[in-house]
Amino acid sequence: MSGSLAGRRVMVPETRELEVLARMLERHGAEALRCPLVAIIDAPDPAPVEAWLRRFIATPPDDLILLTGEGLSRLQGVAQRAGIEEAFLAALRGVRRIVRGPKPQARLRAVGLGADLSAAEPTTAGVIETLKGQDLRGRRVGVQLYPDNPNDLLLDFLRGAGAEPDPVLPYAYASKEDDARVAAMLDAMEAGRVDLAVFTSTPQVRRLEQIAGPERLRAALGRTRIAAVGPVVAETLARAGAEVAVMPEESFHMKPMVNAILAALGEAGAETGT
Known part of the structure; x- marks a missing residue:
């Protein structure tokens, strides 16, 4: 598949709209690594x-x-x-x-x-x-x-x-993905096998920290390019030791975030679907 995300492995910790976000990324060639971290009850x-x-x-x-x-x-x-x-x-x-x-x-x-x-x-x-x-x-x-x-x-x-x-x-x-799956994703991030992690809520960051601990999470985030849906999530990531590379300038939704990712990685076409 062609696109600026071709060959990129992207960790998607979203839960409620997991498939929507994953498909947006996959349309541009990404391999979406689905890892829903938090359920809402x-x-x-x-x-x-x-x-x-x-x-x-x-x-x-x-x-x-x-x-x-x-x-x-x-x-x-x-x-x-x-x-x-x-x-x-x-x-x-x-x-x-x-x-x-x-x-x-x-x-x-x-x-x-x-x-x-x-x-x-x-x-x-x-x-x-x-x-x-x-x-x-x-x-x-x-x-x-x-x-x-x-x-x-x-x-x-x-x-x-x-x-x-x-x-x-x-x-x-409530926790969504089992701890072993989250730990495996952290292993992949630490090893540099995840090209981009896309965060859409602050509880996702806290769940990772619960599993990894502050030091390991800082190391995993440091080896991975990070995208955040908006400033609240970006601030939480920064406190966890991440450098947020991609965030929409305004309209803090998933679609503008995907467009910001595409712009950062050099693709001119914007995400216009749902």
Whole structure:
């Protein structure tokens, strides 16, 4: 197969859209090494999530901060199973909707809504910077969190600005690929047999570190060219000792990331498919 990735072995740790990303890379000649690292599951105890949804419906907050698209999807799922999805979406229409990045924006569009405020940068710091220009005194703010990050930075900012945050954590992460398979992939990276590793979420990096330990992971990342879908993932990789070689300049989705990879490796044609 021809293409700028011909003969390149590319590690793909994505889970939810693994085949989509792998096929994008394979269209340009890559050998996609599928190694899904993290599965997304519903919150083990749905009771606190359902209680949050019922509060949201009974006394809607002034604002809702959506940090991930998955978060809104999981909230909908819990609402549906509790028989309150229609009421939740009706309440959602009446609050100011604030998003961190393109994924929660896309999820809102899927239910016929949009964002009222979007962070200038798709990070917690970007959300805070955007909200600094808003008068938050006395406002009740729902905050959709995501696993492995209690986001005290954002919650403390809201409290300091006079708001009353009401956080909810609607999903969890679970290990996907077995440890032996992950260890074999780390061996290949350390040996220089992986040309590119494409990271799309921070839990992927943390799972590798759990298996490898900090020193071994630093060595494996140091022997492998690294691509990141956006600045949050890039920052996590940098803390793990990686030098991120490829990242989209904007629109932090898989398609722009693949286009950035192609541009970095010298292919003029852009990825235009799904």
